[in-house]
Amino acid sequence: MAMTGVLRPGHAQLRVLNLEDGVRHYRDIMGLTEMTRDAQGRVYLKCREEVDHHSIILREADSAGLDFIGFKVLDEATLERLERDLQAYGVETSRLPAGEMLETGTRVRFKVPSGHQFELYAQKTQVGNGCGTLNPTPWNPAATHGMAPLRFDHALLYGPNLAEVHKLFVEVLGFNLVERVLNPEGTANLIVFLSCSIKSHDIAFAEYPEPGKLHHCSFLMESWEDVLRAGDIMSMHKVPVDIGPTRHGVTRGRTIYAWDPSGNRFETFKEDRQPYPDQEPLTWSFEALGEGGGLDYIQRKLHETFLTVLT
Amino acid sequence: MAMTGVLRPGHAQLRVLNLEDGVRHYRDIMGLTEMTRDAQGRVYLKCREEVDHHSIILREADSAGLDFIGFKVLDEATLERLERDLQAYGVETSRLPAGEMLETGTRVRFKVPSGHQFELYAQKTQVGNGCGTLNPTPWNPAATHGMAPLRFDHALLYGPNLAEVHKLFVEVLGFNLVERVLNPEGTANLIVFLSCSIKSHDIAFAEYPEPGKLHHCSFLMESWEDVLRAGDIMSMHKVPVDIGPTRHGVTRGRTIYAWDPSGNRFETFKEDRQPYPDQEPLTWSFEALGEGGGLDYIQRKLHETFLTVLT
Amino acid sequence: MAMTGVLRPGHAQLRVLNLEDGVRHYRDIMGLTEMTRDAQGRVYLKCREEVDHHSIILREADSAGLDFIGFKVLDEATLERLERDLQAYGVETSRLPAGEMLETGTRVRFKVPSGHQFELYAQKTQVGNGCGTLNPTPWNPAATHGMAPLRFDHALLYGPNLAEVHKLFVEVLGFNLVERVLNPEGTANLIVFLSCSIKSHDIAFAEYPEPGKLHHCSFLMESWEDVLRAGDIMSMHKVPVDIGPTRHGVTRGRTIYAWDPSGNRFETFKEDRQPYPDQEPLTWSFEALGEGGGLDYIQRKLHETFLTVLT
């Protein structure tokens, strides 16, 4: 098989300080579709090109941040194999029963040394993107509203023990390193961009003393035009913007960083690279993250929020 | 591992009636870079975002068409495994020694029931895209000329025994079916779009009585703007255009089909889908290929050349 | 004054065979806003960036086509001057009272030798584009639906006596010739593109034996992305498409031609030229209209509908 093991980040559960404010942001301003709510009060949303039932789950809580990210794996056999592999590697795993998350099968939950919770799952109801599977339309006008992201694309997470997390994702979960930023001393990685496909990252981690922190969840846009359009919509709704529109040097993506009403950073992102695992990783010196345009290729500066503002 | 087995179509060897006319087309008009020529007189070219040494090889011959397509596989172990799997499946294979194609390792050659030659290889010199791997630039101005395609993306091939070819690519080589067009009777597939990644196709085949025919080689463009710009350049150089610019319903790609000086069709193509193997294939009825916009979503017609003009 | 005299085509009254089908097309599919209906049953619509009350008026009739086009002029003094100038030139004029067309001042009506009715007016209620005039938003999400054209841009009209019409528009109304297509013999103009601004045309005329015919009304799109998006929407609604998406050689515009439910051709159009009146007109030979890419720069062919299908 060519695409095997872990397929993609399939969902992220975000903590928001006020549920209805969060729903207004992700549904009405960003343009995700609200799919359902569960008995815990969690709200499930999906992006317009996603075929699975949901990708973003909002949970009201006293502090903002990320509860967990779930990776869709190819099938049940893969799920069982990866569960065994994690355990063999020394990672403690637990199972959440099918249905604990609505429309979703059994999930294998584990914590990585950066303090983040992940889960693997093989099954989620496929509701389609509204275009049909017989003689489909190219896109679904009814689902195209707000900023209209295509997909939940990736997340960047901050926490300790980056080298261990990196090793686990490569050796157990089959990700490969696409790009990396070195620490100021040049002695170790500060940020790693890891892919399980030909995207420039399906997940990224940065070294940080406090565990379990979220830097941003990223949403894939259709074009650079749509990145600006998303920025216009942010401005119309007074969504606070952090950086952009600009090009990232790292990943070459085109981007805006902004914050949801709870302070969770999100990204509207367009990329055109197709990095393959046979390709040498790209390396950025710490200085180049700022002055070299790694973060902001046009402005060539290290926006101070990038290394400090997290949830 | 998440990306395993076959990674991508890595090269295609095309027959051209006049070598220098072919070079002028692919190098000067399309904007590929001529990398080298070998003792047989073959010309090796690469696209601007490709890291490997070459992707298109031109060979002068009395008839136009495709000699073979080569797929890059993950590593030598994969190459050996797939060679054994092919043989176990009943496919005859042979080995071409490293260096027979310049800058390229051992290739495992085999013929599929549609009459097309393929090869697998694990090694090709990586010359890079000219952006460097330490603090890279986002793109390489020196390599951005002519139509400036990013990559050789896929090919569509016509020949007999589609069902057998389809089965071989899925069961042995690990591809998955992303989309398909049914025959007029609705009893079997007429065209299958097969992926070994999250592209909508890495290779496609159509049922056709004559074996080993080429419909087109496709080149990935950066944007819909660049598809039109490519069309402008075709027109400036009187490159004969077949279809487009338009949107394909199948794959949702944005496209122009045109012909090189030998009559080999090529495509300038932009797509934004990310189909995954856990997703149900999309099906098109034969009627919908034309009237349903499968071929030309805007014009909703079956251009007669599509099913008949091949090399 | 720098912009003086005639400012722009401000409205076109179209005959449609079924009013509600027409409204569905222009309002629901194209995305104009229905502003009002009058006692005659006419429906008034506007495009999203237009500040004036309306630009397209639909009237139900037994035959499709164009009733008239109205040009907005700078002010009342200009209206009176141009009325006198027309009369002095030998053109018969009449006045329609303010309010005969809702929200519109007095109109000076006249017929040109091609058999088309035109009118000049200096006053129409300015309702704005919904962005406000104090600290405005850059665009109005509430008005951005369907194909979302920015403006009614121009029309191409077919009729006899092209040279006389050309002369009248230049000498009396102050238009200038931007481009022209010669007749097959090269002895006279076949089509003239006339501007009263720095658009490549505010009105165009083609020589044709039958008077008063409409070739198309054109709507300005924001980008080439939006031209394709308009094409997608046409296809979704089975709007019959004539030509495109492609680039016109003439005007360099990017275009789709299609038909409304009554058979009136319309265009979704994006242009980036700024031709000034001090610039030499561009000339196209008749052969170049087809093979030279004047009509369809990518396909380099004269689509037969272009010279024959009119309302």
Next chain:
Amino acid sequence: MAMTGVLRPGHAQLRVLNLEDGVRHYRDIMGLTEMTRDAQGRVYLKCREEVDHHSIILREADSAGLDFIGFKVLDEATLERLERDLQAYGVETSRLPAGEMLETGTRVRFKVPSGHQFELYAQKTQVGNGCGTLNPTPWNPAATHGMAPLRFDHALLYGPNLAEVHKLFVEVLGFNLVERVLNPEGTANLIVFLSCSIKSHDIAFAEYPEPGKLHHCSFLMESWEDVLRAGDIMSMHKVPVDIGPTRHGVTRGRTIYAWDPSGNRFETFKEDRQPYPDQEPLTWSFEALGEGGGLDYIQRKLHETFLTVLT
């Protein structure tokens, strides 16, 4: 006539501290074409879509800044009329003979109360854009290099006596006010955007105590894609960037501000508005220039350089 009087800003003469550094910037990095040099050592350049011989003139001097801006007027009669009108209005004028600026006719020079030198001229050699005037190509590949701006579009100038300058441009030169920013007290205009066409500005002025200052010269880009591409090229060449890429709220343009090697600010700019003189001007409060997104619609902040860094 519809386009009369002043047509457009046709040239700007810039002072640069080192001529060859300046030429490298405007010619090699921005992609203007060097047309000629004169006996004074001035370098004449043109943008790819300009038909006239040149638009930017570089002069080496001890201080950076703007020498003058020249407006092309419709014809010699207009030149004479405007000369008389300026004198009648109390503006002192002088004549520079044809040929003092190469390929350029007589220029009528005058100084406005903000301390800026302007000139009017009716004649400049038309060299064309390289596409021809008979069956032209849509764009000229040979002239499309570097950032590839289409035209010199406008300039923003800082100096005293804004109200007087505004009055002069409207009453004598026929410009109209398209947008304006009020001063902090709301008692007068701080910035006025003046147009002699349907561009959102052909010239803009800001109130500032020191006379004759240049804020920026702006260059029109073909698309938002090209604005980013220009930003990439700035970064590749370490051109210092001031603001952007972003959208201006004022004018709705998409923009990057950056500095040439002498510290003269320039803009790469894309706009899609067509403001007409019958349309009410848009007004921005001073607060809205920053927090309301007038300067930077996405970031909604007043970058401090905007009001302070000038040449």
